[in-house]
Amino acid sequence: DTEVTQTPKHLVMGMTNKKSLKCEQHMGHRAMYWYKQKAKKPPELMFVYSYEKLSINESVPSRFSPECPNSSLLNLHLHALQPEDSALYLCASSQAIGGLADSYEQYFGPGTRLTVT
Amino acid sequence: GENVEQHPSTLSVQEGDSAVIKCTYSDSASNYFPWYKQELGKGPQLIIDIRSNVGEKKDQRIAVTLNKTAKHFSLHITETQPEDSAVYFCAAIHRTALIFGKGTTLSVSS
Numbered sequence: 242d243t244e245v246t247q248t249p250k251h252l253v254m255g256m257t258n259k260k261s262l263k264c265e266q267h268m269g270h271r272a273m274y275w276y277k278q279k280a281k282k283p284p285e286l287m288f289v290y291s292y293e294k295l296s297i298n299e300s301v302p303s304r305f306s307p308e309c310p311n312s313s314l315l316n317l318h319l320h321a322l323q324p325e326d327s328a329l330y331l332c333a334s335s336q337a338i339g340g341l342a343d344s345y346e347q348y349f350g351p352g353t354r355l356t357v358t
Numbered sequence: 359g360e361n362v363e364q365h366p367s368t369l370s371v372q373e374g375d376s377a378v379i380k381c382t383y384s385d386s387a388s389n390y391f392p393w394y395k396q397e398l399g400k401g402p403q404l405i406i407d408i409r410s411n412v413g414e415k416k417d418q419r420i421a422v423t424l425n426k427t428a429k430h431f432s433l434h435i436t437e438t439q440p441e442d443s444a445v446y447f448c449a450a451i452h453r454t455a456l457i458f459g460k461g462t463t464l465s466v467s468s
Contacts, residue, residue, distance in 0.1 A: 245401075247401075272454075274455075281461075282460070282461075283447050283458030283459065283460055283461055284402065284447075284456075284458055286455045286456070289454060289455060291454075296454070297453070297454070297455060299455075331401050331402070338454040345390040345392075345407075345451055346392070346404060346407065347392070347404070347456060348404060349394075349401035349402045349403070349404075350401050351400055351401045352400075352401045
């Protein structure tokens with residue numbers, strides 16, 4: 242089973258709202274990722290968590306706040322977003338970061354389609 | 359940092375034909391190269407990958423080749439079917455993160 246689940250599937254929020262995106266995997270993976278994907282563009286990395294600790298932050302604005310409560314869950318808290326933040330937000334997971342042969346394989350969830358009005 | 363170039367941006371083939379998508383990368387230290395298929399409204403799906411110690415890998419109708427000297431790798435799809443229509447992304451690993459090419463929209467007409 243290589244399933245990563247994300248909720249909600251769609252989210253519309255105003256610029257003053259606070260909302261959260263959720264991601265879950267039960268593959269025993271210890272690395273989890275948030276990507277942002279604009280229409281007709283490739284995914285762009287936002288954050289990487291390794292063993293529940295933030296490993297990489299790709300200079301993402303502070304209005305995006307990630308959280309990894311445990312090894313299976315990853316959240317992305319949203320506050321005071323701008324219309325240009327509208328995009329597909331993808332979560333992914335892998336066994337680990339680098340090292341062992343299979344640890345690079347990243348599996349993506351279906352994404353949350355976010356619209357900021 | 360790593361840069362991945364992908365060509366062509368669009369590719370139209372007839373059902374049963376072969377399709378080839380090519381990518382080049384810049385960082386010679388990159389050692390893992392996956393290919394993803396993304397259908398409309400869905401997340402990217404890992405379809406095949408190759409590591410730097412291997413020159414070619416095949417899985418049914420899909421194959422990937424890697425030329426480390428030239429720093430390029432290619433996806434080959436044989437006997438294409440309409441359900442192969444999607445956007446395909448190549449990627450290379452860099453500092454534990456995937457750097458994606460810009461994608462190829464493959465259309466297979468019956």
